[in-house]
Amino acid sequence: MKAVIIANEKSSWDLCGKSVIEKLIEELSYHFDEIYVYPARYRKIVRDENVKFLKSLKDFKERAFVVKGNAFIEELKLGGNIFRGSDGKIIAYIGKPSKRFDRKGRGKRIKGFEIEERKDIEKAVKLLAEKESRDIVATYICGKITSFLSPSLCKAGYSPLQLYLVSFLLAFLSFLFYIPSKYIFAVFAGIFAMVSGMIEESGRTLAKLKNDREFFAINIFSDFILLLGFTYFAWRIYGGVIPWILGFLAAMGVAGVEAIKAEGIIGRHLFILVxxxxxxxxxxTMALLVLAIIMNGEAIRRLIK
Structure with missing residues (x-):
């Protein structure tokens, strides 16, 4: 089956770097081989070369999945002839393309809604941010904060690279605060590390929302700096070679987890939380032992999965 998008003025609204209609096309592309947009004048805001444009709905004779151009669809599951959003309004139907959406038939609720006001844009951005796969710490701590901040970050025009660099600078600041190895300095070092992780998560989410690149190399440097400072901190307290061995093993595990991308409850943010x-x-020192075991175990699990 083909899909036909009936575009309108709200289709061109910005949704974190892309127009509403472009985000809609991204979701529909998972379900339909051919996507058409009516009217054809909206070709200037659609950058997908595979999308076709209709000058008139009379040119399209087949039944299709017809959807409003200002619809935000979080998840689409086909079934039935009429598709209602979370607010109960009809946002799509299966039939011959028409501008009329007051249809009757077997209805189905889908995860989505019409974008009619600017606040709907913020709602859509938050939902997109929450869809990103994360480890358990990022899901319940960093991810919640990131989802809340995502609309503001999109509006402010920050780039993912800027956030990654701020994250690295905070990681370096954490490293410096671990050097004195005094309790109050260690507490602040831990706080800087946590904030660094949250900002990195924001940068990663923003990159996903904007279909921009992620800067994993910066993450690796941040991890190395954090672990170096933390290992030095452990050595100052415990002494001997054990902290350095554990720090090396922990670094191996963290690098492995960062390098092997896979679903899992253990990730970079767990290491920072520990x-x-x-x-x-x-x-x-106890934390380094825990990290060496957990992170290497997770790296091995990802490798053999």
């Missing part, structure tokens, strides 16, 4: 907790309780 560092933060250890800084509060002044137990860096």
């Amino acid at each position: 560092m933060f907790i250890a800084s509060i309780f002044y137990q860096p």
